[in-house]
Amino acid sequence: MSTRDLVLAALFAAIIVALGMLPPIMLGFIPVPITAQSLGVMLAGVVLGARRGVTAVLLVLVLAAIGLPVLSGGRGGLAVFMAPTTGYLIGWVLGALVTGYVSQTMVSRDQSGLAQGASFFIAALLGGVVAVYGLGVTYLAFVTGMGFLKAFVGSLAFIPGDVLKALIAALAGRAVMVGYPLLPQRA
């Protein structure tokens, strides 16, 4: 990994941490508060691609593990990794990987804006929703012994918010690509 890639990942990790400091927003039609931090995870994949995106998320998790309150709501410390919801955090790594990989392979600079946006949306949806919830729900089911289906039903209320975030990530990802392209492209 070049120094520039490491710096980009670290800067994005700082953005993810800063997003966690914003107060959660309540949207009228969704019964749970939405935090901007998981949006940051999708954005990491969309803007930086798989490798650097994963590095950014891993840095955030390392900061949390060593006792800095970097996660939304001022959470931090090893307790974060010993909670029933730890699977979602581990899911972030896979989420950034999937989002980044799909973005890299599907989006190219000579596509139309609509195609780019749609590809980014699919990437953020597969990574930020499917992958994150896949791991999160599986872990929750395993740790609490409540069974996969019940764990999934318990998480259902959060999914509309995350789908909305995937849409925002797609729009923002395309805007960043127009203004300051960083996504690794296939030759």
Place this chain on the structure above:
Amino acid sequence: MRTLYVEGGSVLHRLSARVKLIGLFLLSLLVFATHSPVLLGIVAVTCAAVYLSLNIGWRQSWLRIRVFSLTIVVVALFTLVLESPAAALETFFRLSAMMLAAAAVTATTTTGDFIDQITAAAWPLERIGLVKAADIGLGVGLVIRFVPEVVMRYQAIRDAHYARGLKMNVISTAVPLIILTLRNADEIAAAIDARSIRGQK
């Protein structure tokens, strides 16, 4: 950003970070192997006693574990409704024990010790050429250094919105925030390489 480490001279403070981390890992295995609510209750109460003996102060002690306690109570109630009181108690004590033990390790280990442990653990990965162990410390330092700058940029973007009479929205905030922040990467990378911090290749 203040770390969750608390100064002190307890036994946990004096134990090496590696011993504490391995202990925490073994405890997590242990509580998952046990299914007796009574035994798990004893473990949880012991963990709570250790956590409270660290002199963090009642208010701080509670604030640190508040969010996790809420999740655990919700999960326990869920189990109570769907399974049985015994299963709910088992889940509650198991999750509480893990959370309290983890919070105790966090409060008694400095970030420097943690980074040393992570760097040591990454050594095998460096041997097979996957990562440079020293990069982890560098990356962590960079993030801590740049979080305040990102927050400052966020405030500047917010002021710019107000000055133009615009309402904040996610896209018009996130996009300039990302571009402004990442645009510095080249300069920072050049500064790091100029000081040969990562070693010359």
